[in-house]
Amino acid sequence: MNKREDIAGFYERIHYAGPERIEADKPHINIFERAACIGAIPYSRRDYYKVTLILGTGRLDYSNQSIYIDRPALVFSNPMIPYNWIPDSTDQQGWFCIFNQAFVQQREGLLTNLPMFQIDTDKVFFPDADSVDEIAAFFKAMMRENMKNYVHKYDILRNYLHLIVHHALKMQPARDYERDLNAAARITNLFLELLNRQFPIYSRQNELQLRSAKDFAKQLSLHTNHLNRAVKDFTGKTTTEHIASRIVLEANDLLRHTDWTISEIGYCLGFQYPGYFNSFYKKHAGTTPNELRKHVV
Missing domain, CATH: 1.10.10.60 (Homeodomain-like)
Structure with a gap:
């Protein structure tokens, strides 16, 4: 079993000159084009969350199933579920964002209470062409905002992330996802x-x-x-x-x-x-x- 990968380890793996030190108790989020991380991803757990728009083909392997990605896909991962990604073509486009537990807790865990970040729920969604364009636009806007020094930048990025999440929720059959946290x-x-x-x-x-x-x-x-x-x-x-x-x-x-x-x-x-x-x-x-x-x- 490979050791759990943290954000600093991820940055080292993709040769990204990120912050000198990433503190676990401080919120952190970052957005990339998938070209920054081309190739197979080793099977392991991460200590961060990840949301990816895949424009390319390949296979996602989980412990209990494999999912072939043959069209645009929106993929959610959390620190509990290990996986790997095996591309079957060199044409790999799209975007992804990663964020840590402190970023989640900054707003009372609202993101991770949503179903796609839970155990035993769907993690892969296949949006239609219009949704792909909208989700891509959100990722591009996040990249632009992330370059700025606005004091409430993280709130803006979180809002875009919620919009992406709700695109995925709308793809599923109607279920009672709006339960009160009783x-x-x-x-x-x-x-x-x-x-x-x-x-x-x-x-x-x-x-x-x-x-x-x-x-x-x-x-x-x-x-x-x-x-x-x-x-x-x-x-x-x-x-x-x-x-x-x-x-x-x-x-x-x-x-x-x-x-x-x-x-x-x-x-x-x-x-x-x-x-x-x-x-x-x-x-x-x-x-x-x-x-x-x-x-x-």
Whole structure:
């Protein structure tokens, strides 16, 4: 598993002379033409968010699926989901912006509460020709604004980013995306934050500490039934389903991208015995860890 890439590491990878120091607790956003970052992107997690308008063709690989991009696409990524990009042509155009958690928190996380930045939701959208032109215009305007020293520049960039996001939302079937951030939503967000904070696993010595609804309820000082009801009401999925789905995603990454034994992977994910891990994985993934590893290219 490749080490998580931060913004400074990204700038180094594309040979961009950015700020001398990027502080995690200070908001940061930047916008580029995709020509600044041509070629394959290695499979790894990032510690930043990214929104990309792809004008080119290639393949996006996630831990549980691959998506072929054969027309203009709008792609959203977050720090929790690793991926790679494999272009199949040299004609790669478009734009992208990256921003950190501090930029998100500057306005109470309004961006990342939107569905495309959540786990288990659509990350790739295919806009029509008119929308492509509008989204491209937004990215170009962001690049112009980013060159200025206006004191409220970040607010302008955030507004353009929201416009791009809402173009994507309009492409989806009508769903109740405008839920109030009520108590159930806050509890669910805290649960998901605790769940995802445990990943990625970089060491064989790691062992998952929170594996059941009871574990999470204890950490959140809630009754288990209260947590289960809030998560199910807000997401339509049980806490157990969320936990199992996240463990399977991590198992997929470790099986495909490390040389750890299956027993070691199972132990890291909280299974004391290989048989327990095999049974869990087959139940939720439909295959065995060994079968998945045999098909890794």
